[in-house]
Amino acid sequence: METYTRSNFKESIQLFKKWLTSSKQNARINYMKYLEIQKIVKDKLNFELKNKKILDIGCGQRYPYTYLLSKNNRVVGIDLDVILKRHDIENYRAIISKNGINRFFKTFLRSLLFDRCYFKELSRLNTTERKLQCEIRHMNAENLKFNDRSFDFVLSILSFEHFKDVEKCVQEVKRVLKKEGKFYISVDVYSKLHGGHEINPKQPWNHLLDKNFKPNVNLNKLRLEDYKTLFSRHFTKIHFICEEDPEVKQLLTPELKKKLSNYSDIELTMYPLIVMGQK
Secondary structure (H helix, E strand, O other): OOOOOHHHHHHHHHHHHHHHHHHHHHHHHHHHHHHHHHHHHHHHHOOOOOOOEEEEEOOOOOOHHHHHHOOOOEEEEEEOOOOOOOOOHHHHHHHHHHHOHHHHHHHHHHHHHOHHHHHHHHHHHOOOOOOOOOEEEEOOOOOOOOOOOOEEEEEEEOOHHHOOOHHHHHHHHHHHEEEEEEEEEEEOOOOOOOOOOOOOOOOOOHHHHOOOOOOOOOOOOOOHHHHHHHHHHHOOEEEEEOOEOHHHHOOOOHHHHHHOOOOOHHHHHEOOEEEEEEO
């Protein structure tokens, strides 16, 4: 029978500290991304994210952009996961019912042990002493429960790759935007290096090379041109940012390039696709 030694305890403390540090690092990463989004939207769309009504599609368990934007805007975050904003039986039941027991345990432990550290760091970076009031709803992006022309701005960060009917989601974005409303959507296109969402891939672009590969999350596998076509079909004032990642390009050897000849270099080596536009 294994005993819990002093060494085991020391290792557990070190692991706990590592996770706390990771929470702070994630908060910093999210905050820097938030600043980057603000700058791009202002430079490219001539639109300041202040005193606006905003929808954040696929806000995530920690809803960083919903939280940060709430400092100067009225923001609604939606997600197919039930977000644990407070610890009570009804929230627990909802998570288990909608997302399963495994998701519940992951969410519960993360929220209990690390979220306080994460949000404290996010608040410090955002110079926010007051507790921000975020409206979070459980909702499908393919069927938004909002009236037409409800929002000034729609944001979605790395969520569209998980949606089954992307065109329906694009239609819904257009429907809920006010006249001349703006949007910023980033997408992890399936063909890019980490497009398969593997934690430890056997090889670069394993999700494209392994015929038996099965994603552990929902992925629609749309390609770069598919996204461009879908968005262009519903918006005329639109701008795509699709840039090559130099570090990833170094991994694309002649041998791999030959094996992945069905894909263009930009599809394989790109940063997340950014789609911006106006209704």
